[in-house]
Structure formats: structure tokens, C-alpha cells
Amino acid sequence: MDTHNTSELRREDSRHHLHPFTDTKELNEKGCRIITKADGIYIYDADGHKILDAMAGLWCVNIGYGRQELVDAAAGQMQELPYYNNFFKTAHPPAIKLAKKLTELAPDHINHVFFTGSGSESNDTVVRMVRRYWQLQGKPEKTVIIGRQNGYHGSTVAGASLGGMAPMHQQGGPMLPDIEHIAQPYWFGEGREMDPQEFGLLAASSLEKKIQQLGVERVAAFIAEPVQGAGGVIIPPASYWPEIQRICDQHGILLIADEVICGFGRLGRWFGSQHFDIKPDLMPIAKGLSSGYLPIGGVLVGDRVADLLIDEGGEFYHGFTYSGHPSCAAVALRNIELLEQERVLEHVRDIAAPYFARRWAELASHPLVGEARSLGLLGALELVADKVTLSRFEPGIGGLCRDICFETGIVMRSVGETMVVSPPLVITEEEIDQLISLARASLDATARRLGIAL
Ligand code: PMP
Numbered sequence: 001m002d003t004h005n006t007s008e009l010r011r012e013d014s015r016h017h018l019h020p021f022t023d024t025k026e027l028n029e030k031g032c033r034i035i036t037k038a039d040g041i042y043i044y045d046a047d048g049h050k051i052l053d054a055m056a057g058l059w060c061v062n063i064g065y066g067r068q069e070l071v072d073a074a075a076g077q078m079q080e081l082p083y084y085n086n087f088f089k090t091a092h093p094p095a096i097k098l099a100k101k102l103t104e105l106a107p108d109h110i111n112h113v114f115f116t117g118s119g120s121e122s123n124d125t126v127v128r129m130v131r132r133y134w135q136l137q138g139k140p141e142k143t144v145i146i147g148r149q150n151g152y153h154g155s156t157v158a159g160a161s162l163g164g165m166a167p168m169h170q171q172g173g174p175m176l177p178d179i180e181h182i183a184q185p186y187w188f189g190e191g192r193e194m195d196p197q198e199f200g201l202l203a204a205s206s207l208e209k210k211i212q213q214l215g216v217e218r219v220a221a222f223i224a225e226p227v228q229g230a231g232g233v234i235i236p237p238a239s240y241w242p243e244i245q246r247i248c249d250q251h252g253i254l255l256i257a258d259e260v261i262c263g264f265g266r267l268g269r270w271f272g273s274q275h276f277d278i279k280p281d282l283m284p285i286a287k288g289l290s291s292g293y294l295p296i297g298g299v300l301v302g303d304r305v306a307d308l309l310i311d312e313g314g315e316f317y318h319g320f321t322y323s324g325h326p327s328c329a330a331v332a333l334r335n336i337e338l339l340e341q342e343r344v345l346e347h348v349r350d351i352a353a354p355y356f357a358r359r360w361a362e363l364a365s366h367p368l369v370g371e372a373r374s375l376g377l378l379g380a381l382e383l384v385a386d387k388v389t390l391s392r393f394e395p396g397i398g399g400l401c402r403d404i405c406f407e408t409g410i411v412m413r414s415v416g417e418t419m420v421v422s423p424p425l426v427i428t429e430e431e432i433d434q435l436i437s438l439a440r441a442s443l444d445a446t447a448r449r450l451g452i453a454l
Contacts, residue, residue, distance in 0.1 A: 010034065013031065013032050020155075034046040034047075039065050040064050040065060040424070040426070040431075041053055041065070041431055043065070050409065052431070053065075053423070053424070054411055054412050054421040054423045054438075055412065055423070056292075058292070059261045059288075059422040060292035061291050062265055062292075062425045063344065063425070064426040070293045070331050070335060070338075072334075074327050074331050077329075077330035078327050081326050083326060085324075086324045087319060092326045093326075094327075094329035098113075098333045098336075099112070099324075102300060102336075103300070105270045106270070106271065107279065109279065109303050109304075110301065113299065114298060114323070115296065115320075116296075116322075117295050117296065117297060117322040118154070119159070119258075119260035119285075119286035121154075121320060122154075122286055123154045123162055124154075124159065125318065126158075126282055126284055127145065129282065129301070129309070129316075129318075130145060130221045130256070131220065132313060133220075133254065136309070139217070141217060143218065144220055145178065145223060146211070146221070146223070147163060147182075147224070148182055148184045148224055149166075150164050151184065151224060151258075152165060152225070152229065152231055153284075155168070157176060161176035162179060164181040182209075184228060185203035185237060186232075187199050187200075188370070188371045188382050189382075191203070192390070197239040198239075200236055200238065200239035203236070203240060220254060221254035221256055221281075222247075222253060222254070222255055223256040223258060224258065225262065225272075226267070226271075226276055227375055227378055229261035229420075230261075230415065232418040233378045233415075233420045235373055235375045235378070242277070254281040254304075254305070255280045257278060257282075257283050258284050259272055259300075260286045260297070261378075262275075263285045265288065265339060266288065266376050266377055267348075267353075267376035267377075267378070268345055269345065271283060275375075275376070281301075281302040281305050284297070284298075285299070286298070290332040293331050294325075294327060294332075296322075296331075339425075344425050345425075351429065352377060352425070352427055352432065353375075353377055355429050356435075359436045360374045363381055363440060366443050368383050368452065369443065370383070370390045377422060377423055377427070378421070380420045381419040383398060383419065393417050395416065395417070397417055399414050400450075401442060401446040402414040402419070404446050405439075407445070408438055408441050408442040410435065410438035412442065419439075423435060
């Protein structure tokens with residue numbers, strides 16, 4: 001792309017485009033980076049830089065960029081039937097085939113899917129379904145859904161309400177009623193003085209306390225991400241999930257695992273809940289379902305909920321124009337076929353994740369890093385001002401490091417003073433070496449910028 005064109009585009013962007021999760025005034029001072037193409041694990045900007053995308057877009061390009069098979073799947077379906085809906089007693093082959101495929105991949109007790117256009121819509125659907133379920137059970141007063149502080153479930157009103165992102169709540173005015181939040185299992189941030197497994201049990205016990213405080217007759221469900229993504233790749237101690245499952249079972253409340261990030265291979269299994277061996281009643285999905293090539297999401301619905309909705313629910317007054325969109329569904333189906341044919345989950349489990357874990361852990365020796373943790377192909381680095389006391393930096397250093405990463409040639413995301421990565425699942429060992437070198441170079445440059453000796 002010629003420079004004239006690029007600066008013109010940048011100007012038009014600042015004039016007309018309101019970016020998601022962005023301080024527009026600050027952005028417009030410099031203008032945005034314009035991404036023009038991508039291939040494998042790399043993106044390219046209009047100024048000619050090649051950048052290793054260690055975030056797979058927004059945690060979604062699991063199969064990597066540039067897959068012609070997905071282009072062909074979209075083009076073929078668009079020629080055949082670009083759009084039709086699944087309302088009013090109709091359906092089409094891509095939605096039916098994708099529903100069958102997804103329920104084959106899901107645990108045995110999950111045999112239905114409700115399609116949506118995104119992760120946020122999936123979580124809106126979760127709220128509607130959970131409340132309808134308890135109505136049909138004859139317990140309409142069970143309306144409270146418990147989420148977690150610093151959890152992320154999307155940016156629609158229901159998604160933001162379920163999530164525990166304080167700044168979103170503050171800007172959004174009153175959130176949905178009857179949503180409560182409990183502590184997160186963030187050992188480095190909130191429990192370092194304790195043994196991790198004890199801390200995991202303590203964090204899980206806040207669910208039981210909350211249920212007791214509200215009265216179980218009011219509580220409908222608990223929702224959580226198997227590993228919190230947007231909150232900073234918070235990997236719960238091994239003791240956490242079994243205890244959460246026990247509490248949900250004991251009190252009969254629905255368990256919802258938000259699989260929008262962990263689904264489709266991120267932890268080396270189809271779903272993160274399989275990694276943690278939990279049995280959710282509902283699993284919202286999106287992102288890796290189509291590797292981000294086209295927007296599609298859904299909710300995988302366990303038999304406990306589906307059977308009641310179907311047998312006794314009558315019409316469910318819920319759905320979206322693009323629920324099960326044929327072109328998106330065709331791409332999702334092809335994406336899943338590719339993940340299977342190329343044994344991408346096995347690659348994650350047996351090769352990429354173990355190698356990544358070993359190399360990522362080496363970054364813990366860096367003067368800026370207080371902890372380097374990973375699970376599957378998710379990684380986080382805790383930036384600290386003092387490696388001995390592990391005291392944190394002033395806010396802003398994470399953002400500085402993220403900007404330096406871009407300059408260095410790698411996309412890492414900052415969540416406060418935590419740097420996170422979630423690379424495409426097809427990443428090779430050689431590319432992991434590159435990722436680590438670029439991450440280290442970015443940390444070095446950040447330290448130099450801060451005047452910290454290396
Ligand atoms: N749930 C989780 C766990 C997510 O990470 C996200 C997106 N980052 C969402 C829901 C919302 O998905 P979307 O942005 O597609 O609406």
C-alpha cells in the first residue's frame with residue numbers, strides 16, 4: 001500500500017471510526033496501525049512491518065491466517081445459499097451439519113446447540129435460557145446468576161453484567177439485576193501468601209458463601225471461564241474447579257463454562273472444561289469455532305436444560321437473524337475439519353504446549369518479570385517493579401510494554417501490568433522460539449525505557 005493511501009486511511013479512521021475498547025482522543029493523536037494482510041502466525045501492517053501475532057487476533061485465529069480452504073468454504077456456500085434463517089420451521093445443511101458435529105465433539109451429556117453471532121450474544125442467550133429453565137422447573141424466583149470479579153463474558157448489557165470488569169460496570173450505568181460476583185482464583189495477584197491449592201479452595205468457597213448469603217432458592221447458576229482470558233490469563237490452582245463442581249452439584253445450581261476462549265483446542269482439548277474435568281450444563285462458544293474467519297457463536301446445551309426446554313417449554317422467544325448463518329456455519333464446519341485432519345489438538349497437547357511452557361518459563365528470569373505462567377497455548381507474564389518483593393509498577397507500564405512489543409514485531413496484550421499471549425494453535429517450535437526472543441527483546445526495551453538495569 002502506498003504511503004499516501006496509508007496516511008489518508010489513517011486520517012479517515014480518526015475522522016469517522018469509533019474503535020472498540022479505545023480512548024479515541026488518545027488514538028487520534030498518533031493515528032492507528034493499519035493491518036493489511038496476514039499469513040500463518042504473522043500479520044503485516046500498511047507501513048511494511050511483519051509482526052508475529054502472539055494473540056491470534058483476539059484469541060480466535062486458532063487455525064492461523066491465510067487458509068484457502070476456509071475461503072473456499074465461504075465462497076462455495078455464498079454461491080449456493082449465502083443467507084437463510086432457521087426461524088419458522090426452516091433450517092439449512094450447514095447449520096444442521098455444524099450442530100451435529102459440535103455435539104459429537106462435546107461431552108456425552110451435551111446434545112444440542114443454539115447458534116448466535118458472537119460470544120456476547122452467546123452469553124445473552126445463556127441468561128435467557130437459565131431463567132427460562134428455572135421458570136419451567138416451577139422455581140421462577142431462582143434468577144440470580146453468580147459470576148466472578150474480573151471475569152469477562154462480553155460487552156452487551158448481559159455480557160458486561162455477567163462479567164466482573166469494574167470499569168465496564170461503572171460506565172454502563174445500572175447493569176442487569178440479579179447478577180452477583182465472587183472472588184477470582186488469582187493466586188499471584190491475591191493469594192501469594194498462601195499455598196496455591198489452599199488458595200484455590202478458598203476462592204471456590206466464596207461461591208458457597210455467596211449461595212448461603214443469597215439463599216439457594218434464589219440462585220440459578222454460576223458462570224466462569226475455565227481459564228480467565230481477558231482478566232489476565234488467570235489459571236486456577238488444580239484444587240479450584242473440582243470444588244466449584246462439587247458446590248454446584250450439591251446446591252443443584254447450573255454450571256456454565258464460558259468456552260469462548262478455551263474452546264477449540266486452546267488447552268489441547270476441544271473444550272477447556274474437559275481439561276479441568278468438569279461437567280457444565282451450558283457452554284457458550286465463539287472465536288475459535290470459526291478461527292475468527294467469519295463471526296459465529298453458540299451455546300452448547302446439556303440434556304438437563306435442553307430436555308426441559310424442548311419437552312415443556314413451548315416456543316422459546318429468543319433468536320438472532322444470524323443464528324446459524326449458513327456461510328459462517330460452513331466456515332466453522334470446515335475449520336473444525338481442518339483442526340481434526342491436521343491433528344492440531346494433538347499438536348497443541350504433545351508438542352506446542354509443552355515446548356511453549358518450557359520456553360515461556362525461562363522469561364521468569366527477566367528483571368521485569370515476577371511470574372511467568374502458562375497452560376496450553378495461553379501465557380501470562382506478571383510485570384513487577386521489584387523482583388524480590390514482587391511489588392507492582394504504577395499503572396501504565398503494561399500499556400507501554402504492549403506498544404513496545406508492536407515496535408519490536410510482536411503482538412502481546414496488556415491487562416493492567418500483566419502481559420498475555422494466546423498464539424495460533426498451529427505455531428511450530430521454531431516459531432515459539434521466535435515468539436520468546438521477541439517477547440524478551442520487548443521486555444528488555446521496556447526495562448531500558450524505564451531506566452532499569454539489565
Ligand atoms: N466470553 C469470553 C470468555 C470472551 O473472552 C469474550 C471475548 N473476548 C466474550 C465472551 C465475548 O465475545 P465477543 O467479543 O465475540 O462478543
